[in-house]
Amino acid sequence: MNSTLGAFSFSDGPLDTAALQRQLRDDSCGGFAAFEGWVRNHNEGHAVTRLEYEAFVELAEKEGARIVAEACERYGVARAACVHRVGSLGLGDIAVWVGVSAAHRDEAFRACRFIIDEVKHRVPIWKKEHYVNGDSGWVNCERCAMPGEHEHGHSHDHQHAPAMPAPDYSRQMALREVGPGGQARLRGASVLVVGAGGLGVPVLQYLAGAGVGRLGIVDGDRLEASNLHRQTWYALADCGREKALLAAARVRALNPEVRTETHTLRLDAGNAERLVAGYDLVLDCSDNFSTKFLLNDVALRTGKPVLFASVYQYEGQLQLVTGDDASACLRCVWPQATRDGLVGNCAEAGVLGPVPGVFGSLQALEALKYLLGLPGLAANEMLIFDLVTLSAQRLRARRAADCAAHGACNNAATASAPESLEIHFASLAEAIAAGHTLIDVRDTRERDAEPMPAPSLHLPMSKLLTAAPTLEPEVRYLLVCASGRRSGAAADLLRSQGLGACRSLRGGLNGLKAPA
Numbered sequence: 001m002n003s004t005l006g007a008f009s010f011s012d013g014p015l016d017t018a019a020l021q022r023q024l025r026d027d028s029c030g031g032f033a034a035f036e037g038w039v040r041n042h043n044e045g046h047a048v049t050r051l052e053y054e055a056f057v058e059l060a061e062k063e064g065a066r067i068v069a070e071a072c073e074r075y076g077v078a079r080a081a082c083v084h085r086v087g088s089l090g091l092g093d094i095a096v097w098v099g100v101s102a103a104h105r106d107e108a109f110r111a112c113r114f115i116i117d118e119v120k121h122r123v124p125i126w127k128k129e130h131y132v133n134g135d136s137g138w139v140n141c142e143r144c145a146m147p148g149e150h151e152h153g154h155s156h157d158h159q160h161a162p163a164m165p166a167p168d169y170s171r172q173m174a175l176r177e178v179g180p181g182g183q184a185r186l187r188g189a190s191v192l193v194v195g196a197g198g199l200g201v202p203v204l205q206y207l208a209g210a211g212v213g214r215l216g217i218v219d220g221d222r223l224e225a226s227n228l229h230r231q232t233w234y235a236l237a238d239c240g241r242e243k244a245l246l247a248a249a250r251v252r253a254l255n256p257e258v259r260t261e262t263h264t265l266r267l268d269a270g271n272a273e274r275l276v277a278g279y280d281l282v283l284d285c286s287d288n289f290s291t292k293f294l295l296n297d298v299a300l301r302t303g304k305p306v307l308f309a310s311v312y313q314y315e316g317q318l319q320l321v322t323g324d325d326a327s328a329c330l331r332c333v334w335p336q337a338t339r340d341g342l343v344g345n346c347a348e349a350g351v352l353g354p355v356p357g358v359f360g361s362l363q364a365l366e367a368l369k370y371l372l373g374l375p376g377l378a379a380n381e382m383l384i385f386d387l388v389t390l391s392a393q394r395l396r397a398r399r400a401a402d403c404a405a406h407g408a409c410n411n412a413a414t415a416s417a418p419e420s421l422e423i424h425f426a427s428l429a430e431a432i433a434a435g436h437t438l439i440d441v442r443d444t445r446e447r448d449a450e451p452m453p454a455p456s457l458h459l460p461m462s463k464l465l466t467a468a469p470t471l472e473p474e475v476r477y478l479l480v481c482a483s484g485r486r487s488g489a490a491a492d493l494l495r496s497q498g499l500g501a502c503r504s505l506r507g508g509l510n511g512l513k514a515p516a
């Protein structure tokens with residue numbers, strides 16, 4: 001090891017920053033930014049006298065080079081490099097150096113910041129601090145998504161990072177249905193995971209653990225502290241970082257044999273087909289209906305299978321859309337529900353962490369069954385679990401003859417709710433006088449906070465799917481929620497199940513309060 005400049009390298013001796021800087025000189029560049037991390041004399045209340053660094057050099061160099069390449073691509077910078085020390089360092093020594101040459105200062109600063117943040121986070125390097133009182137300790141272990149994390153644990157007395165074992169699939173290969181042949185199938189398979197959140201985390205964990213050869217990760221969000229109760233793969237210290245990159249680092253730490261491809265963007269009509277094209281199977285782990293319907297339509301256009309999961313409070317559902325014309329799609333089941341509002345997302349509705357954990361785990365299981373060719377979740381069925389009562393249901397999902405999405409190249413995404421679904425009344429008394437039976441689709445908490453001002457049935461969204469058969473087709477139901485959004489989607493759903501006289505109160509209860 002020496003300080004010759006690669007994109008990312010280690011040095012076991014002091015860094016010559018002037019020489020490093022000269023190697024990044026580029027006359028086309030107007031900006032140069034450098035960062036130096038120094039050994040300081042204290043950490044978390046301990047007085048530090050010196051440090052030692054150890055690294056899995058080969059792995060670390062690969063990951064470091066990947067980070068520098070990502071920075072160059074992301075910020076369009078000309079040249080960048082990072083050198084990290086290993087071995088023994090004294091106070092004031094430079095532990096890590098980053099340099100970036102770019103056309104302008106802004107790119108240089110931002111790429112420099114990106115590189116040091118990612119290196120701190122992703123590159124497997126251990127730091128041992130020596131304290132004034134003679135003690136020493138390995139630190140920063142829990143923040144690194146590092147291979148071997150479990151082996152070296154967080155003990156404060158070990159001397160050497162252990163050698164990393166190879167991934168071992170023996171426990172799943174022992175299954176007759178897997179065996180060497182199945183393992184080879186998994187290694188040759190590729191899966192695109194849309195969403196690296198509550199569903200995506202267990203999905204990625206199990207697919208990476210199983211040795212699925214290539215995983216694409218689509219997520220445009222950054223981690224927030226409120227995500228962590230259900231996205232327990234991440235760390236509090238990760239907040240503010242892009243989830244797709246965090247998830248990819250975790251996958252690599254769990255199983256370096258898995259290739260990851262990250263897409264830090266939101267899936268939209270402009271990129272969806274291109275993104276799904278390179279994969280065998282797509283898993284919808286998104287929390288919004290516009291993404292789900294977009295993926296549904298892409299599945300029908302391209303024949304790419306998409307396995308959907310949705311969670312609402314304590315319940316959720318799974319559906320496989322195979323993309324073939326004879327099988328049911330999401331729009332066969334939810335013909336007009338193109339808008340969000342049919343169910344809330346976690347931010348609006350609230351959720352206990354294990355609920356998406358259960359459904360993400362089921363999704364991972366179904367994906368492995370699909371890839372291994374095992375009998376799995378059939379198309380034309382929907383699996384619904386209520387985790388309060390622990391009851392499961394398999395419902396038939398019928399291929400609807402008039403489903404807009406099964407047409408050739410029509411743009412089903414533009415479908416919207418027909419006006420006739422909604423109706424306006426000045427008061428609920430007027431609606432009852434016109435022959436309607438009121439159904440309150442709000443949840444219990446909302447209903448308690450603001451009771452309905454007229455007699456009504458209570459059928460919250462979470463119960464709608466399963467309770468529909470108890471409603472009577474000839475009764476004129478008027479569905480009511482706070483704003484008219486959920487009730488509109490609910491009326492849609494009930495109509496698709498044969499309750500053609502269902503309508504939704506336009507504007508909901510809020511509309512009744514507002515002056516006309």
Ligand SMILES: [Zn+2]
Nearest residue numbers: 329331332403
């Ligand atoms: Zn359909």
